[in-house]
Amino acid sequence: MLVVDVLAGGVRGGTAIMFAALGETLAERAGVVNLGTEGCMLVGALGGYAVAAETGSPWLSLLAGALAGALLGLVHAAAVLWRGADQFATGLTLMFLGLGLTSLFGAAYVGSPAPGFDPVPVPVLGDLPIVGEILFRHDPVTYLSFAVAPLLWFFLGRTRTGLLVRTAGERADVLHAHGHSPALVRAAAVVAGAGLAGLGGAQLSTAYAHAWFEGMTAGRGFIAVALVIFAAWRPLWVMAGSYLFGAALALAPALQARGHALNQFALDALPFVVTLVILAILGRRTLRAAPEELRRVFAR
């Protein structure tokens, strides 16, 4: 059934975006925007693929992808929080840095074989009609990813450390008054968030595409940043939004594989049209949901 296939494709293709968008949620809830998410995903995708190729271990590749993303995030944190650089300019530069570095060092891994994650249907659950097909016939990394959004929701809303992160994003001076360093909390959030983006990149190269190619994220990092805004900085909405976007991406091949006569170029544009329309509909409403410290950045 077309709808089921498109939704299954949404989960398959939306997972990398979800990792990145949840990472961005973490950073923005602490009050920092990282427009370099695309770059973090790229270094994660290459780092993960390269380590898989060199060591033969897909699990190690996830760790490497997260580390690579986190390292690039550290550059952002250092520039923005320590040197006080403009976060938008720095983020964009970071994207180019990621693109350039991975094009340069990635050439050796284009077309080189590496082990990855193949789909493993979950026993029993995978046999369920519709739900099984959409959720439980994927690779192990996708199953793991199901837990990330609820965990982040729990962390931000129900733990003391999560409260520190939120306070850094809402009232940095209060955090300061309580003897904590807002900069340190933010730096930790940015680095961890970039690590999640790197993990998303590694999922893309080792579990989804089983290949590395320069620029292979193809704008997914930017979509992730937009998603965070239209999901109003809430992890569970981010999860749903990622799958929605993944489904929009999956629609073109799903329709074509069934021989439906639709203009492929129009289909390719669809995910971006969807994003724009939702952002425009939500308009200022999203801004009211923004973390206080972030709102100053956005609405200045």
Added chain:
Amino acid sequence: MRTIFAGAALTALAVLSTLTTAACSANTAGTAAPAVSGGAAPGKDSPAVGFVFVGPKDDYGYNQAAYQGSQEVAKVFPQLKVITAENVPEDDNAARVMNSMIAKGARIIFATSYGHLDAALKVAAEHPDVVVVQQGNLITGTTPPNAGTFFGTVYEPVYLAGIAAGKATKTGKLGYVYAFPISQTIDNIDAFELGARSVNPTVKTYAVSTSSWCDPAKQAEAAANLLKQGVDVITQHQDCTATVIKATEAAGAMTVGYHADASGIAPKGWLTGSQWNWGPLYSDIVRTALAGTFTGSKYNANFRVGYKTGDNPFVQSPYGPGVDEETKKLVDAAKEKLRNSSPFAGPVRDQDGKVRVPEGTTPDYETIEKIDYFVEGVVGSLPKS
């Protein structure tokens, strides 16, 4: 978002390529090309030969194959200096790179990308003593005495691979993942289906485009959907091929390759495929030019080589374990038949059942390179512009 990214990426690429070309053409500074030696035949006794590639020499695809061809020329003609340049953009920079090669003594130039044609013709006009040949495009109008284009008939081995696919499929559904709807990809998709139909009249080819020469994530989704539809043999036409092959192999389906022998990543499902072998053709062009007999030769034109005319530089890849003797015999017989026919020999009908090539006629290479319709049995549609 996409456009921001694409724009940004393009800018980055433009900067990169300018840097590369700047590095290449730095050598030309101040050196004028050697003067025409009193009416000598173009390319005669050239001490060097230049090769211009649009991409990196290790892309596991088109450019790597062309590079390997250039290295075979170096082996066949040890006295020749072989000069190569990678990542040469398809604009006026290409002419500058070619001029720098001429300054280094090359009087035979291979411009190996489709979009290098304009620059190649410009260089040919400026240097009547230099042979400039271009790979894959067509010269319209009069051909200068020192220029030409050449290419293989890529769709012929694809047609043969289609026969193997048509015999191997159990579901009667073949998949074709391709980059863009241009004549080269359309020819291949059509030839694949025509080959498969010749042995399996009800077989269908499901075509899915990814709108990119290499977007592994989109390829993954395309392969997943084709497999879900019951397609059990997948082939493709794009620059990077690993994603689709791995997904197909993981699903226990069969693969027909393109560009390179990828049986290593599909040990179970590999059927056959098509791959480049430019060495012999490059060497023969060089031999003709060195002898001073280029002008008026078959290469001083839009030269197309297929099974009909000689050694096709696009050859069949080795068979995998799933191809039986009967299929191999069918392929051999078809190959023999192509020596005086074409995959597009009439009657060929399009998707609407309209006869496009009447019975008893065989279109020439140029007509085939302008085909803009899917044949009967292909499922999918071309975007109307």
